[in-house]
Amino acid sequence: MMIFLISEGITEGPFVGGRKLDPLATYSVTVNEGLAALLPAMGLQLSNLKVLPDLEYVVLRDYVMRIGEVETGSQGRIMDVADIKHRR
DSSP, rough: OOOOOTTTTTSSEEEEEEEOOOTTOOOOOOOOHHHHHHHGGGGGGOOOOOOOOOOOHHHHHHHHHHHOOOOOOOOOOOOHHHHHHOOO
């Protein structure tokens, strides 16, 4: 179980499946082993952890092949800082 402390003043997000996160609900998430190892250090409790032999790259490839089409685009969250440094 992952437990998040949500401040009362928050009016937006976080969202799960388009719906506002319910702090009393239990959610299932998929993460790689590295993130799963870090979550307890962040104060997040894990239960029913299942480590699978599948590499995330293979799982993603198979998923993309199954759905047949991927819509790409930037959400503006990742920035090429090397490009910014060269402009100065």
